[in-house]
Amino acid sequence: MGVSVGMINSNKNQLITSCSSGEPNWSYIPSASNATKAEAEYVAEIKELARRAATAKSTAERDVIDRKVLQLRAGYLSDVAPDRKRLYQSAKNAMSRNNGSNTKCRGIGELTLLDFLEQSEGHGSLADKQFALAGGGMLTCPILTTGGYGAVIECQGAKVLSNTGNGWSYEMTPAELAKKKQFYSIYWSEYRSAKGNSELAALPDYLEERNVFDAKA
Amino acid sequence: MKRKNFLAMATATMMAFAIMFSPVGAATVNAAEALEKEGTEVVVIDMNDVIDGEAIVYAADPTASKVLSKDYATSTGQTGTIYSIGQNVDFSGVIPDGATIKSITIYCPTGTKVTQSKYTTIKNYVITSYATNTSATVPFQQTSKPSSTNKTTAFEGEAANVKFLVRIEGRILQQYTGMDGFTVFGGKMIVEYVKN
Numbered sequence: 001m002g003v004s005v006g007m008i009n010s011n012k013n014q015l016i017t018s019c020s021s022g023e024p025n026w027s028y029i030p031s032a033s034n035a036t037k038a039e040a041e042y043v044a045e046i047k048e049l050a051r052r053a054a055t056a057k058s059t060a061e062r063d064v065i066d067r068k069v070l071q072l073r074a075g076y077l078s079d080v081a082p083d084r085k086r087l088y089q090s091a092k093n094a095m096s097r098n099n100g101s102n103t104k105c106r107g108i109g110e111l112t113l114l115d116f117l118e119q120s121e122g123h124g125s126l127a128d129k130q131f132a133l134a135g136g137g138m139l140t141c142p143i144l145t146t147g148g149y150g151a152v153i154e155c156q157g158a159k160v161l162s163n164t165g166n167g168w169s170y171e172m173t174p175a176e177l178a179k180k181k182q183f184y185s186i187y188w189s190e191y192r193s194a195k196g197n198s199e200l201a202a203l204p205d206y207l208e209e210r211n212v213f214d215a216k217a
Numbered sequence: 218m219k220r221k222n223f224l225a226m227a228t229a230t231m232m233a234f235a236i237m238f239s240p241v242g243a244a245t246v247n248a249a250e251a252l253e254k255e256g257t258e259v260v261v262i263d264m265n266d267v268i269d270g271e272a273i274v275y276a277a278d279p280t281a282s283k284v285l286s287k288d289y290a291t292s293t294g295q296t297g298t299i300y301s302i303g304q305n306v307d308f309s310g311v312i313p314d315g316a317t318i319k320s321i322t323i324y325c326p327t328g329t330k331v332t333q334s335k336y337t338t339i340k341n342y343v344i345t346s347y348a349t350n351t352s353a354t355v356p357f358q359q360t361s362k363p364s365s366t367n368k369t370t371a372f373e374g375e376a377a378n379v380k381f382l383v384r385i386e387g388r389i390l391q392q393y394t395g396m397d398g399f400t401v402f403g404g405k406m407i408v409e410y411v412k413n
Binding site: 016 | 289290292295298300302317343351352354370373374382413
């Protein structure tokens with residue numbers, strides 16, 4: 001048992017919210033959309049995953065479940081999440097405009113925000129600029145000690161989407177944090193129940209015979 | 218039957234009291250200090266000292282797993298927000314599976330060596346969970362008494378036995394030497410968690 005604290009390794013420590021192309025992986029990142037499932041459906045799926053996690057027999061099985069939990073969480077939060085997809089697209093447009101005629105095609109596929117950032121190097125510092133985005137966000141491009149620039153999109157007082165060298169990550173808005181709390185409350189309650197650690201499960205007898213408590217009262 | 222129930226209830230009550238009034242125990246596990254208080258566990262990662270060039274070792278061999286406490290950021294000829302190299306802090310070997318985070322406290326203890334260029338400020342710690350990819354920003358503060366300012370509950374409910382990336386965000390307001398930035402020689406990260 002021990003804690004390891006070490007330098008980051010850019011190859012081995014990429015966040016799963018990044019696609020190999022460099023685009024954010026929207027399967028795991030909450031973004032505003034119309035809810036495709038009813039609350040009851042979400043609750044049933046959360047509980048199902050919690051039960052499976054509680055009875056998982058291997059780390060690999062647990063990892064698969066953990067990713068499904070993240071995907072489900074992204075969907076569950078989508079009705080209160082900021083429109084991160086739109087903000088990201090708007091950031092790409094802003095950088096494309098900033099680069100002007102310097103924008104080059106990559107060959108295959110659409111250019112990512114990171115491509116635009118890379119292409120803007122050598123054309124003046126980006127770090128002291130701010131780009132206003134459609135949807136009320138703001139894009140800044142911090143200096144990375146490892147080289148080049150990162151991308152930070154701020155909205156509603158939070159860094160709702162950022163990439164500072166290790167992939168895309170996101171801070172949650174207060175509304176998302178409140179809903180995330182609900183999500184995990186359902187999840188861990190079911191997990192404990194499946195593990196046999198439920199407080200209610202431990203007290204079945206005296207909940208049935210309430211006359212004991214009535215007599216005391 | 219009633220007597221059996223009464224005994225069960227009495228036992229449960231005694232257990233509840235035992236949990237509520239359990240003493241604060243401390244056990245040192247490598248760099249981590251595990252505490253238990255009222256059913257809530259705490260792990261303290263002490264990232265003090267480290268002046269003897271360990272960063273150079275890590276730069277040469279980034280897969281090495283040792284305690285590192287120095288983090289730095291430098292830039293040549295630019296102004297604006299800057300992010301440090303960053304550190305990975307892995308709790309998977311210390312916190313049991315199924316435990317969930319209540320809060321994370323991070324600060325720079327008083328007396329820790331901090332160097333910075335004349336017109337450079339150190340603003341925030343930015344913590345990112347590798348497990349969920351969620352982030353939180355905590356103001357950088359040198360203190361001996363961490364308070365709610367140094368604490369975030371943004372990870373509440375998420376699994377606690379995971380790895381975090383901790384970066385320091387600063388701002389170069391004006392160039393001074395041409396190669397500006399900061400170095401922070403230590404820090405303390407406390408994860409408060411509950412077992413499930």
